[in-house]
Amino acid sequence: MTCKWRKLGVVFCPTGKSDWMRSHAAVPIAEHVRDDIFKIYFSTRDDSNRSYTAYVVIDINQPNNVLEISERPVLEPGSPGEFDDSGAMATWLTYYRSERFLYYIGWNLGVTVPFRNSIGLAVSGCQDDAFSR
Template sequence: MPDYKWTRKGLLLPVKAGHQWWASHAQSPTVLALSSRLWRIYFAGRDAGNLSSMMAVDVDPLDGMRILAEHLDAIMVPGPPGTFDSSGLGPSCALIIGGRIHLYYSGIYPRLDVRTQLAIGLAISDDGLTFERISPGPVRGIGPKDPYFVSTPFVSAIEGGYRMWYTSGTGWMDVDGSREPVYGIRSCISEDGILWETGSSLCLHEDADEGASLTRPWVTQGDDGMRLWYSRRGKQFRNGGNEAYRLFSRRINARGDIVGEAEPVIFSNSPVAGDFDSWMQAYGCVMQCASGEVMFYNGNGFGQDGIGWATRDLR
């Protein structure tokens, strides 16, 4: 197995409670490279009522991720009652299509039988800070291949269109008296990045009977080819230990198939008790830089303390 050890750098963006839209958490870091000296990191922050809105910070990747600007007035807020994102939203992938920024996100709305329902939305911007939903509804919701929920999409250009890797719910499981979702990763195709095929293909899953779940796909293209990064957790993930969320990657071949064994993200300076990521590392976002790769991720409690980062030198 290749040496995939990373060096933890700590919290890049700690939670700065006290803002109207931000009382806790900085979840699902999503990076868009606007230039060699400007990366915009979108994330979801929760208000005092636990509703998630979208915010951003700008960093300079060539100056130790120095924060250049903070955009802490919500860029996007939950939709009106009855919509698929009425109970919160969080970013998952941003890319430029036709000169405009397309931001794919997860929308949350309540249910009576389980905690929440999730679907995938799309908003478009000319400046990366003022977004408009393309429609009141999602660009991908539940369907024949996705009967429970869909979320955390990653979209990239392919020949003749676009491909989306996303989390697909496979059921809900009773765990210590509470219902917990079970999910894997699927993929679908679009010609324009807006209208997606009804069907999809299964990319990655584990034995649902054991409660293992995989989420937040992120795809990179490096010297060793394409790679899918994702988070895995077990049935008893809330108890920590080996069942807690951890980060992994798998290789992708030229046909887009997942190949090879799962490779865990290993830190050269492993977290210890008291660290923000002592028992949980999840929702990784991996970017290429001059010397190697940079990963932004969440630690304990789904980013309750903020956004962490790590580096891997490939020279």
């Protein structure tokens, strides 16, 4: 049996007001915070087309009503020459021994190809009770 998905519409689209969040809300990842509240991580772009990871917080019952938008990036591009100097795009979040591990795509511009992708890993230093497992 095939399930038919029903689109509910846009949850979030950057306004372009932030230097590091000019465009894009791609590769969403949902993290259950508590009750009906979810933090949705996503990839955004700056004026130089570099990727950053940001988030919005929503109530899953009213997904078009954003409760919070990150004021700073969760992940940002690395220093020049590093594997993620053109972007850090979160792709998967998991928990292990009470810690959060965020896997991400690090990318940089290439010479023989338009860009190169690699897998990166970030660990949260946050001890927020809302995220305890």
